Amino acid sequence: MANIANHLRPFAIAVLILLAGSAFAVAEAPELAPLRDQLKKAQDAEDKPAIIELSRRIVAIAPNDSATWDTLAQTQLESEELDGLERTLDQWQKAVRRPPAAIEDFRAGLCFKRKDYQCAEQHWLAFIATKPPRADVATDYDNLAELCAEQERWEDHATYRTKAIAAQDTAARRVLRAVAFLRLHNWGAAYADMAKANKMDATDPQVKEWLPEFERLQKFLPQIKPLDVQIAKFPNDPSVAGLLLERARVLILAGRPLLAIDDSKRAVKLQPASMRARIELAEALLDAGQPENAAKLDVDRYLRRGEDKLATASPSGGGHVSDEALRELGTLDARLSVNPKDADALVARAKILRGLRQFTLALADANAALAINDKSAAAHFESAQDLDGLDRQKEALLHARIATELDPHNSNMWFFRGVLERQRADLAGAVASQTRSIEISETPVALSEREQCERRLGKTAEADADLRRIQQLAPQK
Numbered sequence: 001m002a003n004i005a006n007h008l009r010p011f012a013i014a015v016l017i018l019l020a021g022s023a024f025a026v027a028e029a030p031e032l033a034p035l036r037d038q039l040k041k042a043q044d045a046e047d048k049p050a051i052i053e054l055s056r057r058i059v060a061i062a063p064n065d066s067a068t069w070d071t072l073a074q075t076q077l078e079s080e081e082l083d084g085l086e087r088t089l090d091q092w093q094k095a096v097r098r099p100p101a102a103i104e105d106f107r108a109g110l111c112f113k114r115k116d117y118q119c120a121e122q123h124w125l126a127f128i129a130t131k132p133p134r135a136d137v138a139t140d141y142d143n144l145a146e147l148c149a150e151q152e153r154w155e156d157h158a159t160y161r162t163k164a165i166a167a168q169d170t171a172a173r174r175v176l177r178a179v180a181f182l183r184l185h186n187w188g189a190a191y192a193d194m195a196k197a198n199k200m201d202a203t204d205p206q207v208k209e210w211l212p213e214f215e216r217l218q219k220f221l222p223q224i225k226p227l228d229v230q231i232a233k234f235p236n237d238p239s240v241a242g243l244l245l246e247r248a249r250v251l252i253l254a255g256r257p258l259l260a261i262d263d264s265k266r267a268v269k270l271q272p273a274s275m276r277a278r279i280e281l282a283e284a285l286l287d288a289g290q291p292e293n294a295a296k297l298d299v300d301r302y303l304r305r306g307e308d309k310l311a312t313a314s315p316s317g318g319g320h321v322s323d324e325a326l327r328e329l330g331t332l333d334a335r336l337s338v339n340p341k342d343a344d345a346l347v348a349r350a351k352i353l354r355g356l357r358q359f360t361l362a363l364a365d366a367n368a369a370l371a372i373n374d375k376s377a378a379a380h381f382e383s384a385q386d387l388d389g390l391d392r393q394k395e396a397l398l399h400a401r402i403a404t405e406l407d408p409h410n411s412n413m414w415f416f417r418g419v420l421e422r423q424r425a426d427l428a429g430a431v432a433s434q435t436r437s438i439e440i441s442e443t444p445v446a447l448s449e450r451e452q453c454e455r456r457l458g459k460t461a462e463a464d465a466d467l468r469r470i471q472q473l474a475p476q477k
Contacts, residue, residue, distance in 0.1 A: 359387075
């Protein structure tokens with residue numbers, strides 16, 4: 001992508017140096033020669049603090065030396081000395097009779113660094129209006145395209161890419177416009193640009209990076225294009241959220257998380273309570289390397305995907321949230337949209353979220369269910385498991401005890417209560433809970449839990465008896 005700081009104008013600077021050299025030949029202050037020698041050495045050494053200091057000294061003595069002003073401003077921009085750069089541009093503008101167009105270019109770069117995009121756009125357009133060399137025009141149209149991308153102005157983004165190509169056509173710029181067309185779902189134009197870029201220079205780094213990505217995406221277009229047509233019919237209707245999430249899913253599988261983010265955001269906007277939309281958006285954000293934005297949705301990087309893959313794995317090989325989990329979330333979202341007081345649906349959704357290792361969201365649903373019905377054993381049991389996932393075992397045990405009181409014939413609830421009691425070092429309580437679980441439904445895992453606790457309590461005979469029973473229940477080889 002275009003480097004905003006890298007907008008030195010080699011031809012213009014060369015002319016400035018020649019003009020400046022002529023003037024200096026007539027009347028060069030004697031103290032300037034050593035300063036210029038030191039500046040050259042600092043530039044050779046890429047010593048930016050020294051470049052800035054020496055340039056300041058030179059322009060203080062020779063305020064008409066535009067080449068050194070340019071060097072000073074460029075170095076401050078690259079070093080992100082933004083306040084210093086602003087002072088430099090003000091001083092430069094006052095020091096010369098006819099301020100050079102370069103000042104507009106630098107002011108644009110300064111505004112961009114400060115994320116004042118309206119200001120940056122104004123100054124870059126003003127610079128382009130001075131009719132600089134075509135290479136500079138192309139570079140600043142690249143910069144304007146980046147500016148629009150930061151603001152998610154995708155139509156303007158593509159327009160500026162087109163203007164950059166008109167100023168100076170390169171394979172890299174064709175690729176960048178092709179990527180811009182992807183954001184607009186203009187597949188034909190995107191692939192035409194990619195083919196043109198490959199024909200212009202197949203060795204270009206941008207071409208080599210993006211060509212395989214386009215080839216991969218092409219396999220998914222037969223699934224995407226029909227969804228494009230359906231979504232375009234009613235783009236702002238809440239009912240289209242499901243189609244947007246379908247398309248987002250395909251785009252995630254195609255390795256295009258930024259496009260999936262666009263669709264998921266739209267779905268969230270249309271149906272803010274949709275948990276499926278939240279999870280799909282978070283997955284796309286994680287694939288795009290934006291875990292901090294996923295965290296704002298209360299989704300962390302441990303989102304369960306594929307074969308137990310973490311969200312930190314690469315988008316191309318790290319697996320994805322299962323289709324089954326997404327379908328179930330969508331079904332429960334629909335139930336809750338009809339009846340927000342459906343406690344059973346909230347508990348069921350919490351269970352799916354827990355399965356995805358999203359304990360914060362799961363606990364929120366479990367708590368919402370308890371707010372509707374605090375006598376729900378299932379809601380207390382779910383809350384206990386979610387709190388355990390958040391390493392809040394003391395609170396988890398309170399809910400587990402309530403769950404077994406409300407549903408004393410549920411072996412799973414007694415088993416989990418026993419596990420929590422063991423973790424809290426209540427070994428006698430754990431043995432009692434596992435005994436209740438075994439009496440309801442004997443399982444090797446409950447026997448193993450009880451056996452461990454019995455040994456720690458010194459009840460060797462009871463532990464040995466449990467161990468023999470576990471061996472009896474083990475499948476014969």
